[in-house]
Amino acid sequence: MTTTAVPILHAPDAHLCPGTEASAEPLRVLHLGKYLPPPPAGVEAHIDTLLRHLPNYGVEPTLVAGDSPAAPQHPPTTPYRTVLARNWGRLASAFITPGVVALAMRECRRHRCQLVHLHLPNPWADVIVHAMPPQLPIVATWHSDIVRQRWALPLYRYVQRATCARLRSLIVPTLAHQQGSTQIPAHADVAVIPYGIETEPLDPRWADPATTATLRQWAAGRPIILTVGRHVYYKGYAYLIDALHAMQTSAVLVMIGQGPLTAELQAQVRQRGLSDRVLFLGRAGHAQLVAAMHACQLFTLPSIEPAEAFGLASAEAMACGKPTVVCDLGNGVNVLNRHGVTSIVVPPRDVRALAAALDTLASNPAQCERLGQAARRHIHERFSAAAMAQATAQLYRRLLAPATPA
Numbered sequence: 001m002t003t004t005a006v007p008i009l010h011a012p013d014a015h016l017c018p019g020t021e022a023s024a025e026p027l028r029v030l031h032l033g034k035y036l037p038p039p040p041a042g043v044e045a046h047i048d049t050l051l052r053h054l055p056n057y058g059v060e061p062t063l064v065a066g067d068s069p070a071a072p073q074h075p076p077t078t079p080y081r082t083v084l085a086r087n088w089g090r091l092a093s094a095f096i097t098p099g100v101v102a103l104a105m106r107e108c109r110r111h112r113c114q115l116v117h118l119h120l121p122n123p124w125a126d127v128i129v130h131a132m133p134p135q136l137p138i139v140a141t142w143h144s145d146i147v148r149q150r151w152a153l154p155l156y157r158y159v160q161r162a163t164c165a166r167l168r169s170l171i172v173p174t175l176a177h178q179q180g181s182t183q184i185p186a187h188a189d190v191a192v193i194p195y196g197i198e199t200e201p202l203d204p205r206w207a208d209p210a211t212t213a214t215l216r217q218w219a220a221g222r223p224i225i226l227t228v229g230r231h232v233y234y235k236g237y238a239y240l241i242d243a244l245h246a247m248q249t250s251a252v253l254v255m256i257g258q259g260p261l262t263a264e265l266q267a268q269v270r271q272r273g274l275s276d277r278v279l280f281l282g283r284a285g286h287a288q289l290v291a292a293m294h295a296c297q298l299f300t301l302p303s304i305e306p307a308e309a310f311g312l313a314s315a316e317a318m319a320c321g322k323p324t325v326v327c328d329l330g331n332g333v334n335v336l337n338r339h340g341v342t343s344i345v346v347p348p349r350d351v352r353a354l355a356a357a358l359d360t361l362a363s364n365p366a367q368c369e370r371l372g373q374a375a376r377r378h379i380h381e382r383f384s385a386a387a388m389a390q391a392t393a394q395l396y397r398r399l400l401a402p403a404t405p406a
Contacts, residue, residue: 026058026060027058027059027060027114027115028060028062028111028113028114028115029059029061029062029114029115029116029396030061030064030108030111030115031047031051031064031117031119032063032064032117032119032124032125033063033065033066033119033122034095034119035065035066042229042230042312043143044065046143046195047119049196049197049385049388050385050388050392051078051080052078052080052385053385053389054392054393055079055080056390057389057390057392057393057394058393059389059393059396061080062082062107062111063083065082065083065084065085065097066084066086066095066097067084067087068087083107085098085099086099097124100128101124101127101128101131104132105128105131108132108136113136115137115138115139115396115400116128116129116132116136116137116139118138118167119140119141119143120140120141120142120143121145125140126163130162130163137168138167138168139170139395139399140163140164140167141170141172141193142170142171142177142181142184143173144308145181145182145183145306145307146183160183160185164184164187165187168399169189169190170188170189170190171191171192171392171395172184172192172193173193173310173332174335175192176331176332176334177309177310177331177332178190180306180331193388193391193395194382194383194387194388195332195388196385196387196389197315197316197319197379197384198385199319199385201290202293202316202319204290207287207293207294208288208290211287211288212291215292215295216295218252222250222252223251223297223298224254224297225244225254225297225298225300225358225362226256226292226293226295226296226298226317227253227257227299227300227302227313228255228257228289228299228317229256229257229301229303230257230258231261231262232259232260232261233305234305234308235303235304235308236302236304236327237255237265237302238265239354240302240354241265241268241272241274241278243302243351243355243358244272244274244277244278244355245272246352246355247355247358247359248355248359249363251297252278252279253274253279254278254281254295255278255280255281256281256284256289256292257282257283258282258283262280265280289316293316293317293322294320296322297361297362297365298322298325298362298368299314299317299324300326301313301314301326301333302326302327303329303333303348304348305329306329306331308331309331310331310332310336311326311336314333314336314343315383318336318342318376318379319375319376319380322368322375323343323367323368324342324343324344324375325343325344325345325361326343326344327345327346327348327349327354328348329348341371342378343375344360344361
């Protein structure tokens with residue numbers, strides 16, 4: 001049995017006019033996230049962007065998540081209601097936040113939530129989906145298949161199927177997420193709603209001048225390659241460092257982010273004799289990130305596994321008019337990053353191909369400009385935050401609408 005795709009693409013960007021959904025009583029929707037990091041990244045950045053825009057389309061969101069492992073019990077500043085459970089650490093890449101179950105139940109009762117929106121994969125979502133009243137509609141966004149913990153799939157697949165059977169709709173960011181998945185059940189009612197990018201906060205006027213000056217002074221005229229992301233296995237940073245070592249040009253690499261592999265990557269840089277060509281910035285604030293996005297000549301997302309299902313950081317770089325170099329993962333990454341149009345796409349784990357692609361752009365500013373301008377148009381036309389929020393609100397209302405008699 002094939003899955004029925006319900007595409008919701010190219011929703012208009014305009015805010016609602018008087019007399020539309022925003023003028024009625026807002027829909028009360030509970031979102032369940034894994035945790036709220038400072039600052040948001042990846043899936044958490046997507047949730048944050050979505051929840052900031054949903055009120056424009058008549059939705060009152062509440063987020064229940066674990067608190068940040070980097071700053072326990074640190075209350076976030078968000079324009080939407082946020083309720084955090086204590087984070088006790090990690091087990092097999094899953095955050096230990098059992099308190100989210102009771103908090104989600106409490107918030108649903110207290111605020112009379114009309115719908116629950118989960119973000120998968122998340123083991124706590126699998127618990128919550130069966131704890132909620134059976135009449136409460138539940139939807140979920142499928143961000144990625146489970147990749148690294150495949151050893152658990154023979155048993156966990158039954159849990160996945162039970163969770164999906166409870167859902168009224170399953171959202172995927174691109175059709176490639178559905179087509180490339182081995183874990184989305186065939187019976188799922190799938191809606192395609194592309195991730196949205198907030199472009200205004202990426203404007204150069206929000207860049208930190210000190211960071212811009214520091215990067216330019218450090219690069220000393222050499223082309224800057226930027227990468228942003230957590231230092232985890234599937235990001236492919238070890239291959240990127242080897243590719244930098246193999247490059248013919250003198251380009252330099254700026255790495256924003258940190259994680260469990262940071263020390264290992266720093267040691268690799270020293271071993272390759274690249275200490276003068278790699279700058280680890282660690283966790284960067286928004287103004288620093290914007291400065292780096294505009295100071296670089298190109299951006300790379302060298303991820304090697306489908307766990308990288310889209311690549312929001314590359315979308316932000318594209319919104320800043322930067323070309324990208326990414327790997328062919330056969331999923332949403334390659335819907336976003338179009339080979340020969342906005343990006344150069346290379347096979348994963350291929351150091352020579354990655355080095356050649358980086359050399360091509362680092363040595364050709366005109367090609368960078370051409371691909372970068374196409375990238376900016378691509379983001380503005382297909383991946384706006386307003387379109388994402390409006391399409392999501394439309395889906396909520398469709399699911400909550402009374403059934404029409406046959």
